[in-house]
Amino acid sequence: MEFGIFENQLSHLNPPFTRILGFRRSPDVILRMEMERSMSLFQMMVNEGLVPSAEEEMKRRNAIDKLKKIVVEWVKTVTYQRGLPKKYLKFASGTILTYGSYGLGVYNSESDIDALCVGPYFATIAEDFFIVLHNMLASRPEVSEIHCVKDAKVPLMRFKFDGISIDLPYARLKVISIPENVDVFNPFFLKNIDDTTWKSLSGVRANRSILHLVPNIEIFQAVLRCIKFWAKRRGVYGNLLGFFGGIHLAVLSAFICQRHPSASLSALILLFFKTFGLWPWPTPVILQETIARPFIPADKVSWMPIQLPCSPYEFCHSNITRSTFYKIRTEFLRGHMLTKDMLRPDFDWNILFEPFPYARRYGLFVKIFLSACDKDELGDWVGWIKSRFRSLLVKLEELLGFCDPNPTEYVDTDASEPNVIFYWGLPTGRSDLIDADLVEEYFLKSIDNGYQGATGKMKLSVVKANQLPKKAQFAFERKNTKPCWRVVDDNRKKTNPQSKYKPHCADKYLPTNDSPEYPSAGG
Ligand SMILES: Nc1ncnc2c1ncn2[C@@H]1O[C@H](COP(=O)(O)OP(=O)(O)OP(=O)(O)O)[C@@H](O)[C@H]1O
Numbered sequence: 001m002e003f004g005i006f007e008n009q010l011s012h013l014n015p016p017f018t019r020i021l022g023f024r025r026s027p028d029v030i031l032r033m034e035m036e037r038s039m040s041l042f043q044m045m046v047n048e049g050l051v052p053s054a055e056e057e058m059k060r061r062n063a064i065d066k067l068k069k070i071v072v073e074w075v076k077t078v079t080y081q082r083g084l085p086k087k088y089l090k091f092a093s094g095t096i097l098t099y100g101s102y103g104l105g106v107y108n109s110e111s112d113i114d115a116l117c118v119g120p121y122f123a124t125i126a127e128d129f130f131i132v133l134h135n136m137l138a139s140r141p142e143v144s145e146i147h148c149v150k151d152a153k154v155p156l157m158r159f160k161f162d163g164i165s166i167d168l169p170y171a172r173l174k175v176i177s178i179p180e181n182v183d184v185f186n187p188f189f190l191k192n193i194d195d196t197t198w199k200s201l202s203g204v205r206a207n208r209s210i211l212h213l214v215p216n217i218e219i220f221q222a223v224l225r226c227i228k229f230w231a232k233r234r235g236v237y238g239n240l241l242g243f244f245g246g247i248h249l250a251v252l253s254a255f256i257c258q259r260h261p262s263a264s265l266s267a268l269i270l271l272f273f274k275t276f277g278l279w280p281w282p283t284p285v286i287l288q289e290t291i292a293r294p295f296i297p298a299d300k301v302s303w304m305p306i307q308l309p310c311s312p313y314e315f316c317h318s319n320i321t322r323s324t325f326y327k328i329r330t331e332f333l334r335g336h337m338l339t340k341d342m343l344r345p346d347f348d349w350n351i352l353f354e355p356f357p358y359a360r361r362y363g364l365f366v367k368i369f370l371s372a373c374d375k376d377e378l379g380d381w382v383g384w385i386k387s388r389f390r391s392l393l394v395k396l397e398e399l400l401g402f403c404d405p406n407p408t409e410y411v412d413t414d415a416s417e418p419n420v421i422f423y424w425g426l427p428t429g430r431s432d433l434i435d436a437d438l439v440e441e442y443f444l445k446s447i448d449n450g451y452q453g454a455t456g457k458m459k460l461s462v463v464k465a466n467q468l469p470k471k472a473q474f475a476f477e478r479k480n481t482k483p484c485w486r487v488v489d490d491n492r493k494k495t496n497p498q499s500k501y502k503p504h505c506a507d508k509y510l511p512t513n514d515s516p517e518y519p520s521a522g523g
Pocket residue numbers: 099100101102107111112114202203204206207239245246247315316317318
């Protein structure tokens with residue numbers, strides 16, 4: 001008999017959770033309702049396409065296998081081009097290590113694959129990676145939109161492989177042959193590596209540490225999927241826009257899972273919002289206690305410090321500003337208010353995940369219109385501007401006291417050139433405090449160094465809520481207000497959990513057929 005993630009709770013209810021809920025009903029009733037909440041949440045994840053299909057998984061695995069082969073071939077080519085001894089040709093090799101949302105097993109169809117290319121000591125980043133490997137990739141029919149991002153903290157190549165976005169940084173180890181699943185914690189491989197390699201490896205090391213530290217990987221993945229979905233819907237996802245990136249949410253979710261090893265999915269979501277809604281920021285969130293804490297000068301302390309769980313235990317890079325801190329905290333508290341009475345009969349997950357109602361919340365918006373001659377140029381131009389967005393955000397904060405940078409990218413299909421538009425919420429009635437032309441001039445000056453691509457256009461203006469595209473104005477109106485999995489009242493007929501919508505993988509979240517279906521009401 002197998003109970004999956006509920007095993008502990010079936011034998012004895014998790015006492016802290018009963019206390020948190022403050023329910024005086026029989027633990028069995030609570031348990032059953034809690035399971036139903038978890039199940040309905042999982043159902044919603046499936047309905048929203050957050051759980052990839054088998055074909056999607058296969059497509060990504062194939063892409064990674066092909067990339068691995070290309071990397072091995074590349075290493076052989078470099079060995080030959082460098083005139084190294086013939087025996088090297090046999091042994092020299094490289095590999096691909098996946099990390100990010102793919103490595104954590106929480107990707108969906110929109111996610112990129114973060115793939116670290118690991119090569120031997122003689123394959124340099126400047127020539128062999130950014131030129132030789134670049135050309136090999138560019139000549140492949142599967143590859144499109146390839147460009148090099150050399151000036152980033154972690155330099156990388158970005159391209160599409162069979163339509164899947166790939167981020168490919170490079171790590172160079174002081175060996176000739178790289179094992180396919182090279183151990184990135186093994187000191188042997190970490191000896192004398194350069195700074196870029198160390199930074200590139202840290203992504204893989206951080207991800208593997210997270211998976212190592214959580215008590216149950218499957219439930220951690222489910223929590224993180226839900227939290228990422230929530231963050232995207234509520235407009236608090238996007239590191240460049242001053243919000244969370246995937247790594248921040250991964251550490252926060254792992255923190256909750258680690259502290260509540262036997263809690264169910266729904267309980268963990270409740271605990272997530274309770275914990276971080278009431279968290280005494282800027283106290284750092286630390287997944288793994290270490291003897292020595294990294295020293296951070298006072299002016300560099302982030303609004304929401306989140307530590308990476310691997311040496312040298314640095315804090316995740318963050319662009320959070322005063323405004324975005326305020327927005328994130330408000331959203332955490334909203335999540336807490338909405339989930340704290342999760343067992344009440346009219347509870348509905350859809351409300352938690354409602355899109356943030358920008359048009360209803362703000363009267364004014366700063367419109368940032370970016371365009372370029374073709375799609376490739378636009379991609380580079382938008383990427384560059386986004387990497388400088390923080391300075392625009394801080395300027396708007398200075399002028400108006402608050403700005404909410406909606407991360408959603410809109411497109412004006414009537415415009416003559418390919419374009420991307422952002423609408424950032426501003427406090428209503430403060431239009432007299434902002435001169436869009438002056439702000440545009442300031443921002444253009446602040447980004448005018450280092451960009452090597454063809455400069456596109458940028459136009460800043462202030463617009464009213466009713467000038468937003470319809471899609472943005474009504475995004476918050478729910479089409480389907482019914483919960484996707486009805487909550488069962490103790491005395492009413494139960495909804496059949498073997499609904500035709502139930503995904504196969506949902507079985508992990510429910511007792512199996514040969515287990516007691518649900519403990520009966522009142523024990
Ligand atoms: N701000 C950061 N600080 C530290 N490490 C980071 C940061 N941003 C990214 N990384 C590293 O790069 C990896 C991939 O980042 P990415 O932005 O693609 O996030 P992700 O978790 O893959 O989410 P998504 O599904 O949106 O791609 C992270 O898992 C992390 O290891």
